[in-house]
Amino acid sequence: MNARVVAIFNQKGGVGKTTTSTNLSHALAKAGKKVTVIDFDPQGHLSISLGMLNRQASGIDAVLLDGADVSQCVIPMRENLQLIPSGPKLHDIELMSTGGAKRSxxxxxxxxxxxxxxxxxxxxxxxxxxxxxxxxxxxxxxxLIPMSSDFLALQGLSDLIKTIRKFEQVLKKKYKTQIVMARYTSSRKFSKEVLGKLQQYFPQQILATVIRETAVLSECTSFGMTIFEYRPKSVSANDFHNLAKDFLQGKVM
Amino acid sequence: MAKKQEESLLGYDPLAWMNEEPQGEEVSAAQEQEQVASATEHSSNAQVTQENQLKVVLEAVQNIQNVANLREEIISKLENSLGAIEIDASAVNSIDTATLQLFVALKKETDRLERVLVFDFPSERFLEAANLIGVSKLLELDKSASGFF
Incomplete structure (x- = not known):
């Protein structure tokens, strides 16, 4: 059976993409699911978040540029969780003007x-x-689109949806698109308004659990730990545990 | 900018354009009539659609035989719209210098008018031709999601 493949994508920075990739994937792995995460960001932040500090290791760059076998690039990181790092040459692809179709x-x-x-x-x-x-x-x-609860993230989402629509039009396919509120400041009224706006435009597409912004989520990255290792009893660990359940069960708001 | 709503902290709704999109099968009779009129109007080589932007979808073969029609179509749309101009070049298998010259002139005109011109998904053939005659940079093809089709 084929794996369910999900792109965690938002062209805006700082919305919680890597935090979501790291902790959602680990939550699913802890639930007994076999999970692979591919670090498609040349900065390699996902790899660092999972505790892999060797930035010279070949990864998805070798698969796309040199035809390497993906099995040579897979690194087991946790039980049921494996990583394919970005690799040092991934950034080169961004600068190429041809060969996109072949790599795709x-x-x-x-x-x-x-x-x-x-x-x-x-x-x-x-x-x-x-x-x-x-x-x-x-x-x-x-x-899966991670969002933060601020105005510029909404503006970015508007551009992002236009980008997705363009791809849908040209590729003649419809993406299954879901949103996760990955950085939510529950004490701010403005955050509630942003979430309300998302619900207005994307009904039944927002995963039911919001990830509240906390200090521990920022801290765990520097230790190369997921939230389940760094503060397993924190509200953030609980949030990601619930988010994984939503993801598995398709529970949306 | 939209007007600030009472009691709302959001002054401007960046997603408002999504309300203006036709919703699949829920097309009203008036909209249908408009679409038919629009389709009848555009009988030349390029398929042109008016959304928020002016969109031109290039055919597989763009050459001297259809460049005049394409020019007329673009000029007509330029005069009747104010938004960005998107040219979908994903299907181009063959393009000649006459068409590329038209795009160079169009680029200069849009720059002068402070309008945005974007080439969407230029095909490898389109890029090769633009590279060959040295207009890729001028047309800002490096900013496009290029080389995919």
Whole structure:
């Protein structure tokens, strides 16, 4: 059976993409699901968040540029959770003007054929809308959009939806798109308004649990730990545990 | 900018354009009539649609035989709209210098008018031709999601 492949994508930075990739994937792995995360951001922040500090290790860059076998790049990180790092050459792809179709086909073929023993594959996209993201949008059918509860994130979402629509139009497919409120400041009225605005435009597409913004979520990255390792009894660990349940059960608001 | 709503902390709704989109099958009779009129109006080589922006979808073969029609179509739309101009170049298999010259002139005109011109998904053939005659940079093709089709 094929894995469910999900691109975690928002071209705006600072909305919680990598935090969501790290902790949602670990939550699912802890629930017994076999999960692979692909670090598609040349900055390699997902790898760092999971505790992998060797930034020279080959990863998805070697698969796309050199035809390497994906099995050579997989690194087991936790029980049921494996990582494919970005690799040092991933950034080169962003600067290339040709060969996009070929790389997209390689990625799609890899995702379809090389993860059949996995339940989920998450692709942590870079905060841009360049060629790397185009590769991912070409190769996947499902998008999870992390959002923060501020105005510029709403403006960014507007642009993001236009980008997705363009791809849908050209590729003649419809993405399954869901949103996760990944940085929510519950004490601010403005955050509630932003969430309300999202509910207005994206009914039944927002995962039911919001991730409240906390200090521990920022801190755990520097230790290369997920929230379940750093503060397993914190509200943030509880939030991600509930988010994983929502994701599995399709529970939306 | 939208007017600030009473008791709302959000002064401007960046997603408001989503309300203006036609909702799939729920097309009113008036909208349908408008679409038919629009489709009849555009009988030349390029398919042009009016959303928030002016959109031109290029055909697989763009050459001297259809460049005049394309020019007329673009000029007509330029005069009758104010938004950004998007040219979908994803399907182009063959393009000649006459068409590229038209785009160079269009780019200069849009710059002069302070309008936005974007080439969406330019195909590898489109990029090759633009590179060959040295207009890729001028047309800002490096900013597009290029080389995919």
């Amino acid at each position: 086909e390689i990625l799609r073929h890899t995702l379809l054929n090389d993860f059949q023993d996995q339940d989920y594959v998450f692709i942590d996209c870079p905060p841009s809308s360049g060629l790397l993201v185009a590769n991912v949008l070409f190769a996947t059918d499902e998008i």
